[in-house]
Amino acid sequence: MKARVHVTLKNGVLDPQGKAIGHSLNRLGFPEVGDVRQGKFIELELDETDKAKAKARLDEMCRKLLANTVIENYSIELVG
Amino acid sequence: MKARVHVTLKNGVLDPQGKAIGHSLNRLGFPEVGDVRQGKFIELELDETDKAKAKARLDEMCRKLLANTVIENYSIELVG
Numbered sequence: 335m336k337a338r339v340h341v342t343l344k345n346g347v348l349d350p351q352g353k354a355i356g357h358s359l360n361r362l363g364f365p366e367v368g369d370v371r372q373g374k375f376i377e378l379e380l381d382e383t384d385k386a387k388a389k390a391r392l393d394e395m396c397r398k399l400l401a402n403t404v405i406e407n408y409s410i411e412l413v414g
Numbered sequence: 415m416k417a418r419v420h421v422t423l424k425n426g427v428l429d430p431q432g433k434a435i436g437h438s439l440n441r442l443g444f445p446e447v448g449d450v451r452q453g454k455f456i457e458l459e460l461d462e463t464d465k466a467k468a469k470a471r472l473d474e475m476c477r478k479l480l481a482n483t484v485i486e487n488y489s490i491e492l493v494g
Binding site for chain 1: 421422449452454471478480
């Protein structure tokens with residue numbers, strides 16, 4: 335089973351990388367770009383067939399390693 | 415209008431960051447984790463109402479700044 339995890343900064347947490355991208359786009363001739371936020375996107379191959387169990391395990395992975403839950407949110411999506 | 419851009423390494427391009435995440439998860443007690451790939455996830459606020467135009471502009475942004483098209487793929491998604 336394949337899984338996709340998105341890790342994004344929580345609202346209110348400063349995102350200098352996103353700001354840098356936004357400013358660069360503005361300077362490159364894209365004045366329509368406003369707020370930009372950058373996050374992480376992780377694709378995992380899982381040796382697990384039970385969807386509920388996979389989701390619970392992924393949740394544990396996010397809390398233990400993939401996301402810093404003090405400043406980041408995460409979302410889990412199972413594919414196929 | 416809000417847009418989401420995913421930037422991922424092309425197949426065949428070595429992903430040391432993904433490998434490191436995979437090995438760490440294996441060691442942390444998640445032996446079911448196989449291949450892991452890490453990509454970027456960018457959320458942009460656009461001052462543009464025309465969907466087709468927004469998509470064309472985003473495509474240009476990806477080619478000019480957000481993605482390195484030699485080694486990376488990108489996908490664009492418009493939200494609301």
